Amino acid sequence: MPEQPFVFLPLSYAARPPRIVVVVPHDDERWVRWTAAGLARLSRVWGCSGSVVVPSSAVGHPAVDRCLARLHPDHVVAYGPSWTTFDALYPGTIDRLLAEKNISDNSIAAQFKEMLRKEPWNGTVVHEAEAAADSLRSRLGANRRDDHVQCSHLFDYVRSH
Numbered sequence: 001m002p003e004q005p006f007v008f009l010p011l012s013y014a015a016r017p018p019r020i021v022v023v024v025p026h027d028d029e030r031w032v033r034w035t036a037a038g039l040a041r042l043s044r045v046w047g048c049s050g051s052v053v054v055p056s057s058a059v060g061h062p063a064v065d066r067c068l069a070r071l072h073p074d075h076v077v078a079y080g081p082s083w084t085t086f087d088a089l090y091p092g093t094i095d096r097l098l099a100e101k102n103i104s105d106n107s108i109a110a111q112f113k114e115m116l117r118k119e120p121w122n123g124t125v126v127h128e129a130e131a132a133a134d135s136l137r138s139r140l141g142a143n144r145r146d147d148h149v150q151c152s153h154l155f156d157y158v159r160s161h
Helices: 031-042 062-071 083-087 092-102 106-117 124-140
Strands: 022-025 052-053 073-079 152-153
Touching: 022 031, 022 124, 031 052, 031 083, 031 092, 031 152, 052 106, 062 124, 062 152, 073 124, 092 106, 092 124
Parallel strands: 022 052, 022 073, 073 152
Antiparallel strands: none
């Protein structure tokens, strides 16, 4: 067998952004706003490149599952809205909560609002999105393996510097 000449081939590499599927809460009234909030949060992760946002009600739909399977996501996460986001979607929620708790002292009310805005909001639609993300992750996500550290949520509160 004749020897072939030794040839150097050019090699290049680049880091690619992770492909992320973010499962957002779905309610009939504000599903577009929930999706926009999830997309806004996702846009702060690698500029959102190569990632998608899916309402929890669409998870399990055959057409959506086929598209997501072709995407081969690196991570499937549930969107975790903060009270700030929830209050933006449902204006006045925090003020109503303060009224229910009979917090009338302005100083205490301001501290309570500031603390609450940084906390996750955990309504029923969020739990449904988490369950849908868990189901999708078990079928499609690279982060479904037990030997990997699981990234399962994308929380939207970002501290200002």
